[in-house]
Amino acid sequence: xxxxxxxxxxxxxxxxxxxxxxxxxxxxxxxxxxxxxxxxxxxxxxxxxxxxxxxxxxxxxxxxxxxxxxxxxxxxxxxxxxxxxxxxxxxxxxxxxxxxxxxxxxxxxxxxxxxxxxxxxxxxxxxxxxxxxxxxxxxxxxxxxxxxxxxxxx
Numbered sequence: 576x577x578x579x580x581x582x583x584x585x586x587x588x589x590x591x592x593x594x595x596x597x598x599x600x601x602x603x604x605x606x607x608x609x610x611x612x613x614x615x616x617x618x619x620x621x622x623x624x625x626x627x628x629x630x631x632x633x634x635x636x637x638x639x640x641x642x643x644x645x646x647x648x649x650x651x652x653x654x655x656x657x658x659x660x661x662x663x664x665x666x667x668x669x670x671x672x673x674x675x676x677x678x679x680x681x682x683x684x685x686x687x688x689x690x691x692x693x694x695x696x697x698x699x700x701x702x703x704x705x706x707x708x709x710x711x712x713x714x715x716x717x718x719x720x721x722x723x724x725x726x727x728x729x
Contacts, residue, residue: 588659608651625668642672
């Protein structure tokens with residue numbers, strides 16, 4: 576196949592994204608993902624099968640791609656195959672990656688007291704322009720997972 580065929584596929588994909596109201600940055604990201612997949616594949620992407628997509632995800636993971644990057648590529652390739660090419664068979668090889676969730680840091684009452692004592696200007700709230708009354712004068716304490724938390728009274 577020639578470069579003209581690739582440009583026809585690209586033009587068709589851009590038209591499909593434009594009809595659906597995708598922003599310019601989303602279009603660029605999707606085009607980049609399909610271009611990277613084509614480079615990995617070494618042939619036109621419209622001939623790829625589910626196994627090629629699975630191998631591409633393994634390749635991305637081995638290169639150290641983040642979950643966000645991998646999910647963006649999956650979204651782009653899913654759009655390319657289902658909308659632009661009208662194929663639903665290729666989706667079987669694609670799966671999204673879960674991002675590990677990070678637990679928030681919860682301060683104990685002693686840590687909150689130390690934090691507020693270390694920054695005396697925060698107690699009045701004048702220097703940072705924040706409503707500090709709920710933080711400086713907690714009215715109710717609640718228990719959660721063996722850690723004491725400050726709960727704002729309403």
